Amino acid sequence: MKVRSKLRGGRHVRGKRFSTRIISQNKTKSIKKKNTAKKSPFYCFCRSRSKDTEFMIQCDGCDIWYHGSCVELREEETDIIDKFFCPPCRTDHGSIILIKNRRTLQRLNYREINEGISNYDSENLEFIHHLKNKKFLNQDDVLLYLTGNELTEDYLSKNGFSHPILVRSMDGLGMRVPPSDLTIEDIERYVGSLREIEVIDTLKQSDFKLKMGEWTRYFTELDRKHILNVISLEVSNTGLGDIITPPKIVRKFDWVTRYWPEDVPHNWFLSKPQVQKYCLMSVKGSYTDFHIDFGGSSVWYHPIKGKKIFYIIEPTDTNIKKYERWSSSHYQSNTFFGDIVDRCYQCEINAGETMFIPTGWIHAVYTPIDSIVFGGNYLTKFNIPLQLKVYNIERNLNTPAKFLYPNYETLYWLAGDQLLQEVNNRKDANNQSDDYLILGLEEMVKIFKEWSRNRKSSAEHQQHIPCTVSPEELIIQITHLLDSIKKKHRKKISHSKPHKARQIQDSPKPQIKQQSKSNKKKKPSTLRNISVINGNKQGQKSYKIRVTKLNISGETS
CATH class of the missing domain: 2.60.120.650 (Cupin)
Structure with a gap:
């Protein structure tokens, strides 16, 4: 399982943090445009590049990257996840495997x-x-x-x-x-x-x-x-x-x-x-x-x-x-x-x-x-x-x-x-x-x-x-x-x-x-x-x- 942190582009690989150099705002924009030009098949099913600064996680089944918000997963939860599987892969693998001891x-x-x-x-x-x-x-x-x-x-x-x-x-x-x-x-x-x-x-x-x-x-x-x-x-x-x-x-x-009440009025919404x-x-x-x-x-x-x-x-x-x-x-x-x-x-x-x-x-x-x-x-x-x-x-x-x-x-x-x-x-x-x-x-x-x-x-x-x-x-x-x-x-x-x-x-x-x-x-x-x-x-x-x-x-x- 690989994780890309939001904003700075830092990532986790099998629970280890790898330092990455901070990219200036202008350079980041140019990189985003370059990446947008590449229509990678290995991308979140939302196909939206507007959320690229969000936390993302890679599926261990198909290697596709997903936005955390698209798969209802928060970045802090990955600390105890060893493997992540996207919705299409869950039929065969299940959703996540809790193994990591960190x-x-x-x-x-x-x-x-x-x-x-x-x-x-x-x-x-x-x-x-x-x-x-x-x-x-x-x-x-x-x-x-x-x-x-x-x-x-x-x-x-x-x-x-x-x-x-x-x-x-x-x-x-x-x-x-x-x-x-x-x-x-x-x-x-x-x-x-x-x-x-x-x-x-x-x-x-x-x-x-x-x-x-x-x-x-x-x-x-x-x-x-x-x-x-x-x-x-x-x-x-x-x-x-x-x-x-x-x-x-x-x-x-x-x-x-x-x-x-067991029998509630028609306008009862509680x-x-x-x-x-x-x-x-x-x-x-x-x-x-x-x-x-x-x-x-x-x-x-x-x-x-x-x-x-x-x-x-x-x-x-x-x-x-x-x-x-x-x-x-x-x-x-x-x-x-x-x-x-x-x-x-x-x-x-x-x-x-x-x-x-x-x-x-x-x-x-x-x-x-x-x-x-x-x-x-x-x-x-x-x-x-x-x-x-x-x-x-x-x-x-x-x-x-x-x-x-x-x-x-x-x-x-x-x-x-x-x-x-x-x-x-x-x-x-x-x-x-x-x-x-x-x-x-x-x-x-x-x-x-x-x-x-x-x-x-x-x-x-x-x-x-x-x-x-x-x-x-x-x-x-x-x-x-x-x-x-x-x-x-x-x-x-x-x-x-x-x-x-x-x-x-x-x-x-x-x-x-x-x-x-x-x-x-x-x-x-x-x-x-x-x-x-x-x-x-x-x-x-x-x-x-x-x-x-x-x-x-x-x-x-």
């Missing part, structure tokens, strides 16, 4: 912040050694252990959903996932060999697309030269999605399931968010860096094969502020976020177990062995203020639309309309509404006013308002409802203790087992002063880095 300068991108992809070389044994031997707080100090039969609507309504929950067995969860003997080949058959999927190169922190058949060949290789990760394959509209049913408790509170069923395929050594799931969505997470190690951090006001600063800082790539907070917990999730992660919890994920995981994202009524806070952080970080929760604002308008009716029904029945729901509606009114009345941003937000909702009327109705509730319960609300779903404070939760004194004092981090650049160790202060990603993912981890 360390390059690591780069940050939006996916790093959105999905929390690590900026470290996962193959670097020293880093993994330090990660495994670093002292984290015990999972028993933060996780709530419940059975599937205990995790009910009544339980969450009374206790809130503010801490991660681990369920050891599927019994009572009312969920369905493929059996543990599911293989990558099976997934390929369900999804389709030609389905394009986004793949993350853990070392380079760059994403590119592969066909599912190509991913299968990579995953089943015994001698992998790269650590690649698939964390954003949504399978709702595939055969695989047909045999996946999220847990009953998720379906009960998921706004998409409850509030998105697509239903598809984020409930993800298939994650991670090879040994994959690392997803600290992130918050997009839109502050909660997560259900169930490995059917392998194991995952989570490093989780409570979304206190202090930690959220630190996370926002870290996500937008120049030191993100060499600062381990767990080192700049007071408490970071390590939690292991084995095959057959299910974890429920509530809104805002900052987490990183390490994969010690090849793993297949099913999971999904969902918005609920329990943590509305924090969900909106995360969304505002994403906007402040200029997260591209493709990495945001799809049709997020539309879903809020739909949910606001339905939650208004829910509270009204309780009021008519003389039943008191939960404090967390009242707090949620208060925040929704504020954001609805901003989305619908801010002249500078109204055009941007207007397109997300569903045709079935009248913004002004909804705002007035919610405001009147809240005023009447406050007048009736002003004294009780003003003096009541905060509900667990209220904005999380820095102090540990009373229902969680207190951590031992030995763990309270933060020990010096063995991960400090570790970074990897071009495969060489170079001392830098603090942390390391999604993916994601800006990260708030889109991605389930």
Whole structure:
């Protein structure tokens, strides 16, 4: 495979850079005219010479040169490609072969912040050694252990959903996932060999697309030269999605399931968010860096094969502020976020177990062995203020639309309309509404006013308002409802203790087992002063880095 870089005419041959002298602008023009005169048969199918300054790549099958834009390939992706085949040659050879083992300068991108992809070389044994031997707080100090039969609507309504929950067995969860003997080949058959999927190169922190058949060949290789990760394959509209049913408790509170209309008006052009069923395929050594799931969505997470190690951090006001600063800082790539907070917990999730992660919890994920995981994202009524806070952080970080929760604002308008009716029904029945729901509606009114009345941003937000909702009327109705509730319960609300779903404070939760004194004092981090650049160790202060990603993912981890 040969590559010609854009502008300067530099080229890569089998991954090696060859220096070329810089040609003056006038001379370049004359050379272009001379080349244009030659009607070479070995040229891009667009036959356009106007893009000659773009990056080009030569097919290893027919030797024809193609513009990167014509074959949907970016120059930085060639660092891990050994052979490239053009569309006509792919019938016999496939599209690309990932062989090259070349360390390059690591780069940050939006996916790093959105999905929390690590900026470290996962193959670097020293880093993994330090990660495994670093002292984290015990999972028993933060996780709530419940059975599937205990995790009910009544339980969450009374206790809130503010801490991660681990369920050891599927019994009572009312969920369905493929059996543990599911293989990558099976997934390929369900999804389709030609389905394009986004793949993350853990070392380079760059994403590119592969066909599912190509991913299968990579995953089943015994001698992998790269650590690649698939964390954003949504399978709702595939055969695989047909045999996946999220847990009953998720379906009960998921706004998409409850509030998105099945029968839409003829002038409805908004697509239903598809984020409930993800298939994650991670090879040994994959690392997803600290992130918050997009839109502050909660997560259900169930490995059917392998194991995952989570490093989780409570979304206190202090930690959220630190996370926002870290996500937008120049030191993100060499600062381990767990080192700049007071408490970071390590939690292991084995095959057959299910974890429920509530809104805002900052987490990183390490994969010690090849793993297949099913999971999904969902918005609920329990943590509305924090969900909106995360969304505002994403906007402040200029997260591209493709990495945001799809049709997020539309879903809020739909949910606001339905939650208004829910509270009204309780009021008519003389039943008191939960404090967390009242707090949620208060925040929704504020954001609805901003989305619908801010002249500078109204055009941007207007397109997300569903045709079935009248913004002004909804705002007035919610405001009147809240005023009447406050007048009736002003004294009780003003003096009541905060509900667990209220904005999380820095102090540990009373229902969680207190951590031992030995763990309270933060020990010096063995991960400090570790970074990897071009495969060489170079001392830098603090942390390391999604993916994601800006990260708030889109991605389930």
